[in-house]
Each structure stands twice: as C-alpha cells, then as structure tokens.
Amino acid sequence: MCNCFSVSDGELQNVGLGLYPSMSLLNHDCRPNCVMMFSRKKLELRAVRRIQQHEELCISYTDISAPRVERRTQLMEQFYFLCQCQRCSDDQNYHVGRGAVKWTIIRDSIPHLESLRHEEKWAELQQVCQALICANSPAVPDSNVYMLRVLDSLMDACISLSQYETALKYGTRTLNAYVLHYPDPHPSHAVELLRVAKLQHYCGDVEQAEKTFTQAYKVMKVTHGTDHPLVSEVCRKLAECQAECQAECQAECQAECQAERL
Numbered sequence: 001m002c003n004c005f006s007v008s009d010g011e012l013q014n015v016g017l018g019l020y021p022s023m024s025l026l027n028h029d030c031r032p033n034c035v036m037m038f039s040r041k042k043l044e045l046r047a048v049r050r051i052q053q054h055e056e057l058c059i060s061y062t063d064i065s066a067p068r069v070e071r072r073t074q075l076m077e078q079f080y081f082l083c084q085c086q087r088c089s090d091d092q093n094y095h096v097g098r099g100a101v102k103w104t105i106i107r108d109s110i111p112h113l114e115s116l117r118h119e120e121k122w123a124e125l126q127q128v129c130q131a132l133i134c135a136n137s138p139a140v141p142d143s144n145v146y147m148l149r150v151l152d153s154l155m156d157a158c159i160s161l162s163q164y165e166t167a168l169k170y171g172t173r174t175l176n177a178y179v180l181h182y183p184d185p186h187p188s189h190a191v192e193l194l195r196v197a198k199l200q201h202y203c204g205d206v207e208q209a210e211k212t213f214t215q216a217y218k219v220m221k222v223t224h225g226t227d228h229p230l231v232s233e234v235c236r237k238l239a240e241c242q243a244e245c246q247a248e249c250q251a252e253c254q255a256e257c258q259a260e261r262l
Contacts, residue, residue, distance in 0.1 A: 002079055008038055010230030011191050018043065028079070029058035030071055030087040035187060037224055048184045048222055065145055065181035065188075102139045106132055106146040113153045122160040129154035148177045155195070168199040185222040193219065194234060201241060206248070210241035 003024040007016040020043050023036065034057050037044050051057070062074045068088050075083050109132055116125040129150050140147050151174050158167035174192060182189040197212035217234050224231050 005036065005043065007041070010038075010224060010228060011194075012187055026057060026059050028061040028075065028081075028083065029085045030060060030062075030064055030068075030083060031085070031184070032058045032060045032064070033184075034059050035185075035223055037187060037228070039225075039228055044225065046223060046225060048186065064186070065148070067145060102136045103144050103146050106136055106140060106144070106150060110146060110149055113150065117153055117156065120160070122157045125153060126157035126161065126163075129157065142173050143177045143180050145181065148174060148181070151177075152192075159199075164199055165203050168196065168203055171196040171199055185219045187220075187223045190216055190219040190223050194230070197234075197237065201237065206241050206244045210238065210245060213238040213241060 003021075004017045004019050005023065006014045007018045008014050018041070023043055023045065026034070026045070033049055033051050033055065034045050034047050036059055037046055045057070045059075047057075061079055062071050064071075066074075072083050072088065075081060109128070113125060113128065116128065132150050133147075133154070136147070142148065142151065151170050155167050155171045155174070158164070158170065171192075175196060178189045178192050193212055193216035197209050197216055200206075200209035200212055213234055217231065217238060220228070220231050220234060
C-alpha cells in the first residue's frame with residue numbers, strides 16, 4: 001500500500017488504486033518540482049517548475065496545502081517517515097493564519113463536513129458550512145486552510161442543490177487562497193479555476209468567465225498537458241466565451257449605429 005497511487009480523473013476524483021513500480025521510486029517533498037497526472041490508466045510525471053541539472057525529481061505524497069503538523073502526521077502514519085524537507089524545516093504554521101481559537105473550531109468540524117459530503121447530505125452540509133462561516137468570519141480569513149475547506153464544501157453543496165449563483169459567490173472567495181497555498185502550478189488550483197469559470201459562464205458573466213478559463217488553461221497546460229481531455233474542454237469553453245463576447249460587441253455596435261441614424 002505504501003507504493004500504490006490513487007487513480008483519479010482529470011478533475012481529481014478518485015476512481016481506484018494503481019501500482020506503478022517506476023513512479024514508486026520517486027521521493028517526497030512538501031514543495032515538489034513534479035506532479036502526477038492520470039490520462040485514463042496512464043500515469044504521467046509532469047514538471048511544474050524549471051528543474052536544475054542533477055536536481056532530484058520529487059512529488060508530494062500528501063496535500064501540500066495542509067499545515068506542517070498534518071502533513072508530517074499523515075506521512076508518518078501512512079509512509080513511516082518524518083518529513084524533514086526544506087519547507088517542513090522552515091514552516092511553523094503554514095497559512096493557518098490568525099484567530100487561533102476560531103480556526104481550531106473550524107478544524108475540528110472538518111471530519112463532520114467530510115462525512116456529510118460522503119453521504120451526499122447536501123442541504124445539511126450547506127447549513128453547517130454557512131453557520132461556520134457566519135460565526136467565524138472575519139476572525140478567520142479565507143486564506144486559512146480550514147476555512148478554505150469549508151468554502152470548498154459549501155461550493156459543492158450549492159452546486160449539488162442547483163444554487164449556482166450562491167456556489168459562484170463562495171467559489172470566487174477560494175481563488176486567492178488557492179494561489180497562496182499552491183505557489184507552483186498544481187492540478188487542484190487548475191480544477192478550482194475551471195469550476196469557478198463554469199459557474200461564471202452559466203451565471204452570465206461571460207467576460208469574467210473568459211478570464212478565468214484563460215487562467216485555468218495556463219495552469220492546466222503545465223499540470224495536465226495540452227493533450228489531456230480536460231484541457232480540450234477548457235479550450236472549447238474558452239472559445240465559446242470569446243465567440244459570445246464578440247457577438248455581444250457586434251450587437252452593441254449595431255445598436256449604436258442604428259441610434260445614430262435615428
């Protein structure tokens with residue numbers, strides 16, 4: 001089990017486990033220079049920043065947005081080593097932020113949120129998340145890793161309940177936090193940008209959707225590769241937005257010309 005990988009689709013939904021012997025040789029780093037990406041059953045290793053000669057290729061075995069204590073605990077429990085990478089040596093309370101008493105309340109609520117999510121109790125999940133946000137904002141900023149998890153859970157609940165404008169409101173709040181937690185191109189950041197862009201497009205904010213799809217493409221071409229099916233979807237959606245913006249501009253020009261004639 002130490003050498004298995006969670007097989008996921010382009011949107012990072014787990015669909016199984018796989019054993020890839022050559023990839024199992026890669027060591028861990030909490031700020032890796034590579035990420036793993038699946039294209040169906042094929043596993044690709046993709047560089048996310050420039051790699052120097054003789055530099056070791058590393059991936060992360062855990063969620064890099066988590067605080068150091070969580071990362072180290074998971075790595076010890078699952079892989080039996082204490083991480084002493086550069087980030088763990090420098091990182092005391094990575095992006096936990098201020099409001100310690102408040103964020104511990106949110107942290108302790110995360111397992112319950114994950115249980116509701118797994119059981120697809122969307123209305124209850126929405127209610128609990130909204131209560132947590134109302135009770136703890138602005139003492140706990142959106143950049144706090146636990147608040148970010150609450151916002152993501154609430155976004156999922158709203159989407160599942162077809163409350164797309166509400167989902168967009170909370171999804172937009174996550175974007176700055178994702179930039180903070182994922183300083184290098186990362187699949188999680190790419191997927192979050194894609195989700196928000198789809199919501200913007202659906203809710204009629206085509207101009208902003210075009211910008212967000214463009215941001216998603218810039219990250220995804222590194223993390224997924226230009227041949228990945230999800231990147232093709234982003235390109236199609238981006239082309240739709242560009243066509244709609246162009247049509248809107250033409251309609252406005254025609255209306256102005258008609259008004260001048262009158």
